[in-house]
Amino acid sequence: MTTRAPDHELARDQNWSRLMAAAQDGDRAAYERLLHEILPFIHALAARQHRAPDRIEDVAQEVLLTIHRVRHTYDPSRPFSPWLAAIARRRSIDLLRRRGRIEAAETSNAEAYETFAAPVANRQEAGRDAKATLGRAVAGLPPRQRQALELVKLRELSLADASRLSGKSAGALKVNVHRALKALRARLKAE
Amino acid sequence: MQDATHRLIERLVESTGPVRRLRPPAVRAALWLLAVLGLGATTILLFSDLPLFARRARDPKLDLELVGTLLTGITAVVAAFHLSLPDRSALWALLPPPWFALWIASSAYSCYRHWISFGPDGWAIGESAECFRFILAAGVPLGVSLLVLLRRSRPLAPARVAAVGGLGVAALAAFLLQFFHPFDVTFMDLSVHLVAVGIVVAVSTFAGGFPAK
Numbered sequence: 001m002t003t004r005a006p007d008h009e010l011a012r013d014q015n016w017s018r019l020m021a022a023a024q025d026g027d028r029a030a031y032e033r034l035l036h037e038i039l040p041f042i043h044a045l046a047a048r049q050h051r052a053p054d055r056i057e058d059v060a061q062e063v064l065l066t067i068h069r070v071r072h073t074y075d076p077s078r079p080f081s082p083w084l085a086a087i088a089r090r091r092s093i094d095l096l097r098r099r100g101r102i103e104a105a106e107t108s109n110a111e112a113y114e115t116f117a118a119p120v121a122n123r124q125e126a127g128r129d130a131k132a133t134l135g136r137a138v139a140g141l142p143p144r145q146r147q148a149l150e151l152v153k154l155r156e157l158s159l160a161d162a163s164r165l166s167g168k169s170a171g172a173l174k175v176n177v178h179r180a181l182k183a184l185r186a187r188l189k190a191e
Numbered sequence: 192m193q194d195a196t197h198r199l200i201e202r203l204v205e206s207t208g209p210v211r212r213l214r215p216p217a218v219r220a221a222l223w224l225l226a227v228l229g230l231g232a233t234t235i236l237l238f239s240d241l242p243l244f245a246r247r248a249r250d251p252k253l254d255l256e257l258v259g260t261l262l263t264g265i266t267a268v269v270a271a272f273h274l275s276l277p278d279r280s281a282l283w284a285l286l287p288p289p290w291f292a293l294w295i296a297s298s299a300y301s302c303y304r305h306w307i308s309f310g311p312d313g314w315a316i317g318e319s320a321e322c323f324r325f326i327l328a329a330g331v332p333l334g335v336s337l338l339v340l341l342r343r344s345r346p347l348a349p350a351r352v353a354a355v356g357g358l359g360v361a362a363l364a365a366f367l368l369q370f371f372h373p374f375d376v377t378f379m380d381l382s383v384h385l386v387a388v389g390i391v392v393a394v395s396t397f398a399g400g401f402p403a404k
Binding site for chain 1: 208210213314344347
């Protein structure tokens with residue numbers, strides 16, 4: 001049922017297996033040669049799941065670290081490539097998952113900062129918007145109406161106090177407040 | 192970036208030295224199982240009521256249950272040792288479930304019978320609590336020793352290895368329990384067994400889930 005690997009792959013695997021067995025016995029030169037030789041193999045496996053070159057390199061580094069940590073689990077009587085491929089696949093998937101988790105936590109959604117689905121959640125935003133609109137509308141009133149509105153409605157002064165402050169008669173203030181409110185209503189309705 | 196990888200290789204090579212290869216997983220599993228079954232046999236000979244057990248063992252349902260627990264235990268431990276290595280098939284995890292099913296089905300059958308014949312008495316707690324304590328008390332030392340061995344493989348998927356190993360431990364504890372169990376399984380017993388097994392599996396998964404150093 002197993003498909004036979006081509007001869008060159010078989011020879012390569014046997015070579016890696018010998019190098020790893022020597023590395024397990026403490027042969028540093030064999031270990032160094034092995035790690036350099038398997039690097040393209042790891043890159044190729046990582047490239048199946050990752051596109052960005054720096055991410056492929058991240059996988060390669062994690063695979064090398066894992067190989068180092070579990071090198072005592074390799075059994076030289078068995079082929080080396082499946083052992084290596086299992087580690088590479090695992091680390092590659094781990095990295096994908098980690099990336100997925102980070103991205104899931106960091107979703108960038110510009111609208112999320114401005115508005116939410118529930119109207120209640122938008123009160124603050126709506127309030128801020130309304131304040132700006134109202135501010136613009138008030139600024140657009142004739143000076144006399146604006147002054148009357150500010151003193152009587154916004155600062156909530158009595159007509160007598162407003163009259164003293166502005167030097168206008170109470171009647172004039174009343175008329176100007178009334179006109180101002182009417183103008184604002186018309187203006188806000190239009191927007 | 193590539194330079195960083197080459198520097199990493201240099202550092203790994205500098206820090207390497209001879210390592211002790213692990214023995215084949217089947218050998219490691221067999222050694223652990225032999226030690227546990229040896230201890231179990233000693234405990235049974237010293238402390239259990241064997242004549243009572245012999246009378247209960249005439250019931251084929253109990254025999255099925257014994258076979259179920261023992262084989263769940265053995266297959267799960269063997270599977271855990273294999274799964275702890277990077278290059279062994281994940282299919283090893285499928286070895287214990289059929290025996291686990293046999294164990295649960297045979298216990299469930301006898302508890303169903305008793306529930307029918309005893310009525311509400313089948314629900315009484317009391318002896319069940321003893322079994323609960325037994326499975327946990329036997330499971331903890333067995334589980335710890337097994338996890339220590341399994342961690343030597345620095346498994347890539349530690350939680351899965353620990354879960355399968357935990358199932359093996361819980362099953363072996365339930366097997367030993369049968370020799371100290373003066374009655375057949377009731378509905379309450381079965382639930383209690385399952386909860387105890389679940390706790391052993393969960394604790395070992397949690398403990399084994401920490402990345403090995």
